Amino acid sequence: MAKRTGEKYDAIINAAVRVIAQYGYHQAQVSKIAREANVADGTIYLYFENKDDVLVSLFNEKMGAFISDVEKALSNVPSPVNQLRELIRLHFEYLQADAQLAIVTQIELRQSKPAVRKEIGLILKRYLGVIDRVIQDGIKDGLFREDIDVRTARRMIFGTMDETVTSWIMKDCKYSLTDQVEPMLDLFLNGLSK
Amino acid sequence: MAKRTGEKYDAIINAAVRVIAQYGYHQAQVSKIAREANVADGTIYLYFENKDDVLVSLFNEKMGAFISDVEKALSNVPSPVNQLRELIRLHFEYLQADAQLAIVTQIELRQSKPAVRKEIGLILKRYLGVIDRVIQDGIKDGLFREDIDVRTARRMIFGTMDETVTSWIMKDCKYSLTDQVEPMLDLFLNGLSK
DNA sequence: AGGTATTGAATGAATGGTCATTCATTTTTG
DNA sequence: CAAAAATGAATGACCATTCATTCAATACCT
Numbered sequence: 001m002a003k004r005t006g007e008k009y010d011a012i013i014n015a016a017v018r019v020i021a022q023y024g025y026h027q028a029q030v031s032k033i034a035r036e037a038n039v040a041d042g043t044i045y046l047y048f049e050n051k052d053d054v055l056v057s058l059f060n061e062k063m064g065a066f067i068s069d070v071e072k073a074l075s076n077v078p079s080p081v082n083q084l085r086e087l088i089r090l091h092f093e094y095l096q097a098d099a100q101l102a103i104v105t106q107i108e109l110r111q112s113k114p115a116v117r118k119e120i121g122l123i124l125k126r127y128l129g130v131i132d133r134v135i136q137d138g139i140k141d142g143l144f145r146e147d148i149d150v151r152t153a154r155r156m157i158f159g160t161m162d163e164t165v166t167s168w169i170m171k172d173c174k175y176s177l178t179d180q181v182e183p184m185l186d187l188f189l190n191g192l193s194k
Numbered sequence: 195m196a197k198r199t200g201e202k203y204d205a206i207i208n209a210a211v212r213v214i215a216q217y218g219y220h221q222a223q224v225s226k227i228a229r230e231a232n233v234a235d236g237t238i239y240l241y242f243e244n245k246d247d248v249l250v251s252l253f254n255e256k257m258g259a260f261i262s263d264v265e266k267a268l269s270n271v272p273s274p275v276n277q278l279r280e281l282i283r284l285h286f287e288y289l290q291a292d293a294q295l296a297i298v299t300q301i302e303l304r305q306s307k308p309a310v311r312k313e314i315g316l317i318l319k320r321y322l323g324v325i326d327r328v329i330q331d332g333i334k335d336g337l338f339r340e341d342i343d344v345r346t347a348r349r350m351i352f353g354t355m356d357e358t359v360t361s362w363i364m365k366d367c368k369y370s371l372t373d374q375v376e377p378m379l380d381l382f383l384n385g386l387s388k
Numbered sequence: 389a390g391g392t393a394t395t396g397a398a399t400g401a402a403t404g405g406t407c408a409t410t411c412a413t414t415t416t417t418g
Numbered sequence: 419c420a421a422a423a424a425t426g427a428a429t430g431a432c433c434a435t436t437c438a439t440t441c442a443a444t445a446c447c448t
Contacts, residue, residue, distance in 0.1 A: 008397095008398095024308055026307055026308075029432090029433060029434080030433075030434060030435080031400095031433080031434090034400095039398080039399095040398060040399040040400060041399080041400060041401095041434090041435085042398070042399055042400065042435085042436080042437080043397080043398055043399075045434095045435070045436080046396095046397070046398075050434075050435075051433095051434065051435090110304055110305070111304070111305040111306070112305070113220055114218055114220075121364070135386075138386065142388065143387065143388060144386045144387060144388060145384075145386065145387070145388050148377070148380075148381060148386060149377050152358075152374065152377045152378055152381060153381060153386060155354055155357045155358050155361060156350065156354040156357075156378070156381055156382075158357055159353040159354040159355075159356060159357025159358065160349055160350040160353040160354055161353075162353060162357065163349045163350075163352055163353025163356065163357075164346075164349050164353065167349060170315070180346065183342070183343050183346045184346055184350070186342075187342060187346060187347060187350055187385070188350075188385060188386055189385045189386050189387040190339075190384075190385040190387055191381070191382060191383045191384040191385030192329070192332065192338045192339065192342060192347060192382055192383050193337065193338060193339070193383040193384055194336065194337065194338065194339050202424095223406090223407060223408080224407075224408060224409080225407080225408090225426095228426095233424080233425090234424060234425040234426055235408090235409085235425080235426060235427095236409085236410075236411080236424070236425060236426065237423080237424055237425070239408095239409070239410080240423070240424075244408075244409075245407095245408065245409090389448105390447105390448095391446105391447085391448090392445105392446085392447080392448105393444105393445085393446075393447095394443100394444085394445075394446090395442100395443085395444080395445095396441105396442095396443095396444105397440105397441085397442085397443100398439105398440085398441080398442100399437105399438105399439080399440070399441090400437105400438105400439100401436105401437100401438100401439105402435105402436085402437095402438105403434105403435085403436075403437100404433105404434100404435090404436100405432105405433100405434095405435105406431105406432090406433095407430105407431095407432095408429105408430100408431095408432105409428105409429085409430095409431105410426105410427105410428085410429075410430105411425105411426105411427100411428095411429105412425105412426105412427100412428105413424105413425080413426100413427105414423105414424080414425070414426105415422105415423080415424070415425085416421100416422085416423070416424085417420100417421085417422075417423085418419105418420095418421090418422100
């Protein structure tokens with residue numbers, strides 16, 4: 001039965017991030033991940049059910065930690081406007097700090113099988129909930145318009161950040177993501193119109 | 195040498211859309227696509243280089259037609275505000291009218307190999323150019339703020355539409371996409387702030 | 389202490405299933 | 419009756435997964 005914990009568990013997950021980031025999803029064979037983790041092919045099956053389980057666990061460990069960080073950080077920020085700023089900032093800072101992880105979660109894991117993507121979607125729901133709460137607080141506090149639809153606004157915030165990170169990666173991460181925080185926040189708050 | 199035209203060429207592309215939409219990218223074998231097109235497996239290789247070429251051609255034919263429609267439609271619309279409305283409307287209308295195509299371009303083809311995704315990216319560039327032009331016109335006409343960054347705004351517009359279509363598909367297309375046009379346009383133009 | 393049994397972690401070569409692609413043959417067309 | 423188009427069975431490459439075996443550590447005995 002898969003162990004799901006321990007030193008080698010972490011080693012395999014981190015090896016998977018490096019291998020997938022370097023070779024891409026389709027060239028990340030189990031044997032390559034095993035070699036990178038300094039472990040035999042068969043050992044992976046002592047810690048994980050199968051290859052898909054490695055991918056889901058990877059996303060769960062890394063994204064789970066990120067969401068917890070965001071939740072904790074936002075709880076110390078009073079104004080919803082600053083919460084939104086902090087959310088965007090953390091989103092960009094986290095991925096900018098670990099470009100390999102960014103490539104894996106943003107590009108490569110999206111090529112996985114439906115079953116894997118479904119699990120990933122469930123984990124992401126928690127993050128979407130965090131965004132929703134910021135918007136709702138903003139409306140309650142009278143800072144945001146009460147006639148906006150929370151889901152529409154959430155899709156705008158998440159969709160824009162997601163697209164921004166993806167194109168940053170596609171352009172080889174060669175500009176600063178965090179420089180985008182203020183212009184993006186300004187667009188979200190004030191819109192295109194004069 | 196691949197023919198890239200003719201009755202069977204279209205039949206194969208349309209069969210690919212149906213098979214991929216129904217079975218998913220990973221269960222869309224060449225033999226299944228051939229059967230759906232009423233053609234032998236080998237015939238596919240008379241019209242296409244290989245399986246990847248089928249996928250790229252599919253995107254090129256379908257998305258190319260869509261972009262041309264959008265370009266033509268916008269050229270008859272005077273105000274950039276109305277151009278933006280029309281762009282969002284066409285984007286949603288086109289995908290709502292053909293849910294199978296929406297599933298394939300929005301979800302399934304994103305699981306393809308890097309080489310295929312790269313081609314898809316090139317085709318999409320033309321569409322992003324259309325969005326950029328609407329924003330630039332809006333600034334020139336004094337309707338949009340001149341201090342916004344065109345690329346940031348473009349990523350907001352494309353990212354938000356993309357995320358909206360994806361979650362519409364994930365929720366089994368069971369609400370109206372086109373109902374989202376006005377609330378989304380309003381958010382783009384006026385933002386979240388009161 | 390010295391020796392021996394027991395456990396379970398780790399190994400990596402072998403297996404088996406899956407498909408894209410090919411090409412010798414057949415069918416259709418002009 | 420050529421020439422072109424279409425066929426579909428056979429091929430071979432690829433890779434996740436398995437499992438018989440090795441190895442190391444710990445417990446148990448005299």
